[in-house]
Amino acid sequence: MFDRLLIATGIALALSTPLQIQAAPQDNTTALNAFNPEVSLILQGAYLDRLGGERHVTGFVPTGEHGHDVRGLALNHTELVFAANVDPYTRGFVNLAVADEAVEIEESWFQSLGLGHGFTVRGGRFLSGIGYQNERHPHQWDFANNGLMHSVLFGEHLVQDGLQLRWLAPTELFMEFGSEVAKGQFFPGSELGADKSGAATWAAFVHLGGDVSTSHSWRGGISYLHAEPAQRASIVDDFNDIEALTDFSGTSKTWLADFVWKWAPNGNSSQRNFTFLTEYFLRDEAGDLACDDNTLDGGLCTGLTDRYSSEQSGWYAQGVYQFMPAWRTGLRYDRLDSGSVNFNANNAVFEQTNYDPTRWSVMTDYSPSEFSRFRLQFARDQSMRDEPDNQWTLQYSLSIGPHGSHKF
Amino acid sequence: MKLFLSAFLAVLVLAMPTAQAALNVLTCEPEWAALTQELAGDLAKVSSATTALQDPHHIEARPALLAKARRADLLICTGAELEIGWLPLLQREAGNGNIQPGQSGYFEAARFARIIERPTTLDRAQGDVHATGNPHLHLDPHNIAQVAEALAKRLAEIDPSNAERYVERNRDFQVRWAAAIGRWEEQAAGLKGVPVVVHHKNWSYLADWLGLVVISDLEPKPGVEPSAAHLAALMGTLKSKPAKMVLRSAYQSPKPSQWLASRVGIAAVELPYTVGGSTQATDLFSLYDDTLRRLKESAQ
Numbered sequence: 001m002f003d004r005l006l007i008a009t010g011i012a013l014a015l016s017t018p019l020q021i022q023a024a025p026q027d028n029t030t031a032l033n034a035f036n037p038e039v040s041l042i043l044q045g046a047y048l049d050r051l052g053g054e055r056h057v058t059g060f061v062p063t064g065e066h067g068h069d070v071r072g073l074a075l076n077h078t079e080l081v082f083a084a085n086v087d088p089y090t091r092g093f094v095n096l097a098v099a100d101e102a103v104e105i106e107e108s109w110f111q112s113l114g115l116g117h118g119f120t121v122r123g124g125r126f127l128s129g130i131g132y133q134n135e136r137h138p139h140q141w142d143f144a145n146n147g148l149m150h151s152v153l154f155g156e157h158l159v160q161d162g163l164q165l166r167w168l169a170p171t172e173l174f175m176e177f178g179s180e181v182a183k184g185q186f187f188p189g190s191e192l193g194a195d196k197s198g199a200a201t202w203a204a205f206v207h208l209g210g211d212v213s214t215s216h217s218w219r220g221g222i223s224y225l226h227a228e229p230a231q232r233a234s235i236v237d238d239f240n241d242i243e244a245l246t247d248f249s250g251t252s253k254t255w256l257a258d259f260v261w262k263w264a265p266n267g268n269s270s271q272r273n274f275t276f277l278t279e280y281f282l283r284d285e286a287g288d289l290a291c292d293d294n295t296l297d298g299g300l301c302t303g304l305t306d307r308y309s310s311e312q313s314g315w316y317a318q319g320v321y322q323f324m325p326a327w328r329t330g331l332r333y334d335r336l337d338s339g340s341v342n343f344n345a346n347n348a349v350f351e352q353t354n355y356d357p358t359r360w361s362v363m364t365d366y367s368p369s370e371f372s373r374f375r376l377q378f379a380r381d382q383s384m385r386d387e388p389d390n391q392w393t394l395q396y397s398l399s400i401g402p403h404g405s406h407k408f
Numbered sequence: 409m410k411l412f413l414s415a416f417l418a419v420l421v422l423a424m425p426t427a428q429a430a431l432n433v434l435t436c437e438p439e440w441a442a443l444t445q446e447l448a449g450d451l452a453k454v455s456s457a458t459t460a461l462q463d464p465h466h467i468e469a470r471p472a473l474l475a476k477a478r479r480a481d482l483l484i485c486t487g488a489e490l491e492i493g494w495l496p497l498l499q500r501e502a503g504n505g506n507i508q509p510g511q512s513g514y515f516e517a518a519r520f521a522r523i524i525e526r527p528t529t530l531d532r533a534q535g536d537v538h539a540t541g542n543p544h545l546h547l548d549p550h551n552i553a554q555v556a557e558a559l560a561k562r563l564a565e566i567d568p569s570n571a572e573r574y575v576e577r578n579r580d581f582q583v584r585w586a587a588a589i590g591r592w593e594e595q596a597a598g599l600k601g602v603p604v605v606v607h608h609k610n611w612s613y614l615a616d617w618l619g620l621v622v623i624s625d626l627e628p629k630p631g632v633e634p635s636a637a638h639l640a641a642l643m644g645t646l647k648s649k650p651a652k653m654v655l656r657s658a659y660q661s662p663k664p665s666q667w668l669a670s671r672v673g674i675a676a677v678e679l680p681y682t683v684g685g686s687t688q689a690t691d692l693f694s695l696y697d698d699t700l701r702r703l704k705e706s707a708q
Contacts, residue, residue, distance in 0.1 A: 116506065
């Protein structure tokens with residue numbers, strides 16, 4: 001019901017747009033680029049030194065997405081970005097992730113420009129506004145890889161095919177309220193769960209923020225994500241260390257809390273600045289878990305379906321300090337809590353671990369200009385029980401063309 | 409939960425403010441806040457997104473600014489790509505239809521000023537060049553006069569009930585400003601032809617107006633931090649072509665200009681650059697007064 005209401009509200013607002021806009025423009029203001037649309041390319045690549053084999057986070061069901069973990073020298077995907085105002089009422093944005101034999105639509109959305117009264121509607125495929133890090137593309141990350149809990153929950157991002165409505169309150173304090181309805185085919189949703197009229201996933205978030213003085217500013221928020229996967233497939237190792245294909249149907253609820261604090265002397269970040277960021281995630285899943293018979297492979301699954309419930313959490317905190325122009329260094333700590341997982345009848349098949357995965361990462365990066373960045377990162381990764389790893393990453397990220405500004 | 413959210417949404421839509429008192433003006437830089445103050449007085453509530461201690465190229469569309477842009481009736485910026493790193497985001501994310509490009513609630517000063525240093529070729533290898541020319545246009549007082557004319561018209565347009573008062577205040581401002589320009593040009597006659605080194609190309613308009621001769625920049629390319637190698641090369645240049653002083657703004661690091669100035673035995677001069685850049689520069693008039701005073705002291 002709620003999702004339908006939101007869709008209706010969004011459409012109604014989108015249709016009322018022209019009322020806010022005066023048809024005749026006042027003057028020709030400077031465009032971001034003389035060409036239409038703005039086109040830019042993000043080039044990314046890395047050298048990664050890590051243990052071989054597939055790495056997974058102990059105690060957590062994998063999302064099935066493996067992004068930036070290719071060993072050795074690797075070209076990460078190249079992003080092709082198109083953006084332009086469609087007309088005075090709407091802006092369009094497309095981000096294509098290009099890799100060998102594959103083009104993935106990372107984002108493709110329209111956004112209202114002149115609804116007014118603090119409302120903004122976005123529709124299409126977009127990065128969900130939940131939390132802080134989710135909306136940021138890899139070239140905007142402060143570290144070579146994503147936070148551990150973030151990759152466990154969403155892979156690289158939570159991508160939504162749907163509609164987002166945001167409202168900014170007319171107050172001195174920054175107060176943003178947002179909600180999203182989406183098809184919900186991506187993890188933690190599933191293809192089958194998304195195969196319905198209406199929406200299988202919805203999200204809501206509130207962000208508050210402001211300045212403490214000219215030198216300090218902050219933003220904090222709380223988000224909620226509700227997904228209804230059906231037969232969501234995951235491969236999990238059983239007690240015999242044999243891969244078992246499971247599928248989960250039920251509800252998946254995720255709570256996120258995020259807080260970012262930025263400091264720059266007199267608000268002038270060009271010489272020195274510091275950013276502290278932390279996010280907390282709590283996921284609660286309940287439903288039925290089926291486990292495909294793998295006894296022929298020596299596994300323990302007998303094809304039984306029974307109730308499944310889990311409550312797992314994790315957080316990270318990081319600080320990034322620019323100590324002189326072009327140079328930054330940062331430290332990040334990730335910690336996950338395997339929490340409680342109950343497979344009921346399948347408890348004999350899968351282990352309920354109390355292992356808490358952790359990871360320390362330290363990085364230094366150099367940006368000769370705002371269009372290029374080179375980074376060296378070391379991580380002590382203890383996310384996989386009995387297989388701790390020391391990981392080195394050397395990475396570049398370059399942008400060609402009019403590159404849009406980044407969010408706070 | 410759902411009921412609460414829907415009810416909340418409904419209340420918000422109904423509770424939109426309908427009437428307001430003073431015009432809510434947000435400016436990108438302090439000079440436009442000062443100019444609005446001259447033209448609108450207490451008819452407007454003015455605040456600036458940046459201070460004189462911040463580099464107008466590089467700030468973020470942070471939450472506090474979004475909250476301000478959300479409530480602005482008029483957004484006044486320099487344009488000419490000066491704020492390209494943050495202004496488009498501020499406009500798009502504020503949920504305020506009035507301040508979008510092309511709307512009457514968005515005013516771009518560069519549209520009404522004389523722009524110099526338009527590049528003939530565009531290549532990022534040239535550093536942070538602006539396709540539409542040098543955006544630091546407020547340091548030519550004739551530009552201020554032109555922008556004031558256009559801004560007064562715009563204020564009258566979006567606040568028609570007070571239209572006459574804006575016309576009146578602008579007329580008064582133009583008279584005072586023209587008199588001040590006459591005075592400054594007289595005071596600064598001795599500065600004509602004085603050779604200077606500048607930290608960044610943000611002194612081009614001032615140099616152009618006063619006839620200062622810019623020998624070189626501390627930045628090897630616009631927007632690129634001064635490097636040791638470049639400063640050393642600059643010392644060589646200054647041997648054959650000596651300069652009187654090195655100019656920097658309050659928001660730039662004093663280190664490079666002080667380093668160079670002490671080695672070649674000239675003055676490193678910090679100028680306010682905009683309103684608030686020194687304790688003396690409290691409005692547009694005192695900004696120019698203080699700038700000229702500092703220049704003349706160092707030129708002697």
